Amino acid sequence: MSSAFAPHHMPCAECGASLAMDERADHVCDPERRLEYRLLQLRDEVDGFEDGLCGYLDSPQGRFAQWLAERDRHRPKG
Ligand SMILES: [Zn+2]
Numbered sequence: 001m002s003s004a005f006a007p008h009h010m011p012c013a014e015c016g017a018s019l020a021m022d023e024r025a026d027h028v029c030d031p032e033r034r035l036e037y038r039l040l041q042l043r044d045e046v047d048g049f050e051d052g053l054c055g056y057l058d059s060p061q062g063r064f065a066q067w068l069a070e071r072d073r074h075r076p077k078g
Contacts, residue, residue, distance in 0.1 A: 008020060009021075012024075012029060014029045014037070015029040015033045015034040015036040016033070016040075017029070017030075017033065028049045
Protein backbone atom coordinates (compact mmCIF):
# COMPACT_ATOMS: atom_id res chain seq x y z
CA MET A 1 0.00 0.00 0.00
CA SER A 2 1.45 3.30 -1.05
CA SER A 3 0.65 6.55 0.59
CA ALA A 4 0.92 10.15 -0.54
CA PHE A 5 1.87 11.06 2.97
CA ALA A 6 5.58 11.83 3.18
CA PRO A 7 6.95 10.99 6.59
CA HIS A 8 10.18 12.86 6.03
CA HIS A 9 9.08 16.39 6.67
CA MET A 10 11.67 18.30 8.59
CA PRO A 11 11.47 21.80 9.94
CA CYS A 12 13.93 24.18 8.33
CA ALA A 13 16.59 25.03 10.88
CA GLU A 14 16.59 28.64 9.73
CA CYS A 15 12.92 29.49 9.47
CA GLY A 16 11.06 26.52 10.94
CA ALA A 17 9.13 25.82 7.74
CA SER A 18 8.05 22.20 7.39
CA LEU A 19 9.83 20.82 4.34
CA ALA A 20 9.56 17.53 2.55
CA MET A 21 12.89 15.91 1.71
CA ASP A 22 12.63 16.89 -1.95
CA GLU A 23 11.70 20.46 -1.07
CA ARG A 24 14.71 21.10 1.09
CA ALA A 25 17.18 21.49 -1.77
CA ASP A 26 15.13 24.23 -3.41
CA HIS A 27 14.01 25.86 -0.23
CA VAL A 28 14.78 29.52 0.25
CA CYS A 29 13.87 30.98 3.59
CA ASP A 30 11.36 33.73 3.72
CA PRO A 31 13.26 36.49 5.55
CA GLU A 32 10.20 37.53 7.52
CA ARG A 33 9.49 34.01 8.55
CA ARG A 34 13.11 33.44 9.46
CA LEU A 35 13.07 36.54 11.65
CA GLU A 36 9.89 35.47 13.40
CA TYR A 37 11.27 31.99 13.94
CA ARG A 38 14.47 33.43 15.39
CA LEU A 39 12.56 35.76 17.69
CA LEU A 40 10.49 32.83 18.89
CA GLN A 41 13.66 30.93 19.71
CA LEU A 42 15.11 33.92 21.51
CA ARG A 43 11.94 34.31 23.53
CA ASP A 44 12.17 30.68 24.57
CA GLU A 45 15.78 31.21 25.57
CA VAL A 46 14.87 34.30 27.58
CA ASP A 47 12.04 32.45 29.32
CA GLY A 48 14.44 29.67 30.17
CA PHE A 49 16.99 32.16 31.40
CA GLU A 50 14.48 33.85 33.71
CA ASP A 51 13.43 30.51 35.14
CA GLY A 52 17.06 29.60 35.63
CA LEU A 53 17.84 32.89 37.31
CA CYS A 54 14.93 32.64 39.74
CA GLY A 55 15.95 29.10 40.59
CA TYR A 56 19.55 30.23 41.03
CA LEU A 57 18.68 33.08 43.38
CA ASP A 58 16.66 30.66 45.50
CA SER A 59 19.45 28.12 45.68
CA PRO A 60 22.12 28.14 48.42
CA GLN A 61 24.73 29.14 45.82
CA GLY A 62 22.55 32.00 44.66
CA ARG A 63 21.94 33.22 48.19
CA PHE A 64 25.66 33.05 48.87
CA ALA A 65 26.37 35.05 45.72
CA GLN A 66 23.87 37.67 46.81
CA TRP A 67 25.41 37.75 50.28
CA LEU A 68 28.88 38.16 48.75
CA ALA A 69 27.67 40.96 46.50
CA GLU A 70 26.05 42.66 49.47
CA ARG A 71 29.18 42.27 51.59
CA ASP A 72 31.45 43.62 48.84
CA ARG A 73 29.20 46.61 48.44
CA HIS A 74 29.64 47.60 52.08
CA ARG A 75 33.28 46.76 52.34
CA PRO A 76 35.56 49.79 51.95
CA LYS A 77 37.86 49.48 48.96
CA GLY A 78 41.56 48.91 49.49
ZN1 LIG B 1 13.85 28.02 5.73
